Amino acid sequence: MTPEQLAALYQTYLDCLNRQDWAALGQHVDDAVTHNGRPFGLAGYRDMLEKDFAAIPDLRFTAEMLVCEPPRLAARLAFDCTPKGEFLGLAVDGRRLSFAENVFYEFAGSKIVSVWSIVDKAAIEAQL
Numbered sequence: 001m002t003p004e005q006l007a008a009l010y011q012t013y014l015d016c017l018n019r020q021d022w023a024a025l026g027q028h029v030d031d032a033v034t035h036n037g038r039p040f041g042l043a044g045y046r047d048m049l050e051k052d053f054a055a056i057p058d059l060r061f062t063a064e065m066l067v068c069e070p071p072r073l074a075a076r077l078a079f080d081c082t083p084k085g086e087f088l089g090l091a092v093d094g095r096r097l098s099f100a101e102n103v104f105y106e107f108a109g110s111k112i113v114s115v116w117s118i119v120d121k122a123a124i125e126a127q128l
Contacts (some may be wrong), residue, residue: 001107003068009110010073014061020053022046030111037116045115056083064100071108077101088121090128099123 001009013028031042040048053059058081065076079099083092099120106114 001070001110003070006068006070006073006107007066009107010066010068010075010105011063013112014063017049017061020050022050025049028110028112030108030113033113033115035115035117055085055087056081058082071106073105073107075103075105077103088119088124090121090124092124092128095128097124097127099127 009028016024016028025046026042029042029045033040033042033045035045035048059079060081062078063075064078067074077100079101080096082094082096084094086092087097100123101117101119103115103117105112
């Protein structure tokens with residue numbers, strides 16, 4: 001797979017997330033996916049994403065920066081959203097926030113098998 005093909009594949013994954021098309025998530029994510037070194041499996045990964053959208057109804061995944069070196073992809077995801085209540089242990093209570101998440105993915109074929117991510121919590125704290 002070329003870097004351009006991997007970037008296009010990743011964008012279809014983000015589109016799936018933004019549509020909340022959970023039935024199609026398995027087309028992009030492996031059944032045995034891991035997240036930050038923990039075995040999540042597809043069901044656990046889907047559950048995590050569903051909870052994210054429940055806590056942040058206007059959540060939208062936007063790739064601000066991509067670096068593709070197949071089978072790996074690094075992304076800086078930009079968020080401008082309004083979490084309800086508490087987010088990452090912080091009392092956000094519906095305030096609009098802008099922050100980033102830095103994520104590394106490993107693909108096997110066309111599916112994500114590993115995800116390592118960290119949210120810029122300091123940027124959120126600075127806005128509160």
